[in-house]
Amino acid sequence: QVQLVESGGGLVQSGGSLRLSCAASGDIFTIFSIYTLGWYRQAPGKQRELVATITTNGSTNSADSVKGRFTISRDNAKNTVYLQMNSLKPEDTAVFYCNAEIYGLGNQIVGSYWGQGTQVTVSA
Numbered sequence: 001q002v003q004l005v006e007s008g009g010g011l012v013q014s015g016g017s018l019r020l021s022c023a024a025s026g027d028i029f030t031i032f033s034i035y036t037l038g039w040y041r042q043a044p045g046k047q048r049e050l051v052a053t054i055t056t057n058g059s060t061n062s063a064d065s066v067k068g069r070f071t072i073s074r075d076n077a078k079n080t081v082y083l084q085m086n087s088l089k090p091e092d093t094a095v096f097y098c099n100a101e102i103y104g105l106g107n108q109i110v111g112s113y114w115g116q117g118t119q120v121t122v123s124a
Contacts, residue, residue, distance in 0.1 A: 002026035002113045003030075004098045009118030012088055018123070020083040022098030022115055029079050032110060035102040037074055037081035041094035048097065056080060066092075088122045096120050 008020040020039065029035065038053030052062035052072040060072055071084040081098065098115035 002028055002034075002100070002111070004100060004113055004115035006096070006098045006115045006118040009096060011121045011123065013036070013123050014088065016088050017086045018088065018119060018120060020085070020096055020098075020120075022081045023096075024079040024081070024100050024113075028102055028111060032102045033037070034107075035100055037098045038101070039083045039096055040099055041092075041096045042117075043091075043094040046094075051096065052083065053099075062084045065108045067109055084099065085120070088120075090122045092120060093122050094120060104122055 003025045004022055006020060006022045008018060010018060012018055034056050036053050036055050039051040040048050041051050042048040050063055051066055052060060052070060054060045054072045054074050062070060069087045074081045095117040097117045100113045101109060102111045104110040
């Protein structure tokens with residue numbers, strides 16, 4: 001069974017920093033070694049949107065709105081992904097979700113999994 005456990009959310013003032021962590025576990029990560037980990041967020045009344053992703057070999061992709069402020073990283077030995085968030089703004093307030101997208105032969109997606117989410121609130 002796949003589990004993604006997020007931590008690190010909370011309340012912070014505008015301009016502050018937070019670091020989110022997501023630990024992934026499950027037999028599938030030992031069977032399939034290629035997977036992308038990422039963070040998405042959903043603000044009240046809005047659709048879930050991409051924040052940043054990182055592949056097994058460390059290639060990253062991030063939304064324009066967070067470039068220069070957020071940094072995604074991963075520890076493959078721990079199956080853990082991190083999101084360092086600096087210069088936070090009130091518009092960053094959202095529930096942040098961790099995602100794991102697992103690839104099999106021929107880069108076919110064999111599974112996509114989500115964490116429960118962690119609330120990030122940035123006060124003005």
